[in-house]
Amino acid sequence: MSDTPVRDTTASGLEAVSVGTDALVGMATLGKTAAALALVLVIIFAASALLKRLQRHRQPAGGRLRVVSAAAVGPRERVVIVQVEERWLVLGVGGGQVNKLHELAAPPQEAKASSGAGFEAGDSFATRFAKALKHNAGLKDRPGRS
Known part of the structure; x- marks a missing residue:
C-alpha cells in the first residue's frame, strides 16, 4: 500500500x-x-x-523654387509666397486648388541681418549654440546686476 x-x-x-x-x-x-x-x-x-x-x-532640384512664407487663413486654406527665380508669387492654396493671387518682383538678396548672438546662415548647431552661450553670458549690464 x-x-x-x-x-x-x-x-x-x-x-x-x-x-x-x-x-x-x-x-x-x-x-x-x-x-x-x-x-x-x-x-x-x-x-x-x-x-x-x-x-x-x-537642395531642391534646380534651386529655382523656394517657399518664402506661408500663413493659414482657414482650417484647410493657406496663403503662400513662393519665389520662382526673381519673382514672388502669392498663391491661395485650399480645397485641392492653387490660385495665383498676386505677383511681385523679389526684393534684392541682402545680407541677412544677424541676430544679437551673431548667427549666420551656414552656422552649424554647435556654432550657433556656442554663440548663444557667449551672448547670454554677456548680459551683465541688465538692471539689478553689476
Missing part, C-alpha cells in the same frame, strides 16, 4: 516539473519574439530619422 502513494507523488512531481519546463520554454520564446520585434522597430525609427536628416540637407 505504501508503494502506490509514492508513485502518485513521483508522477505528480514529474508532471509539475514538465509543466514548469513548458512554461519556461514558452516564456523564453515570447521573450525572443519581443526582443526581435523591438529590434525591428528600432531599425525602422533609426532609418526614418536618418532619411529625414538627409532630406533636410538636400
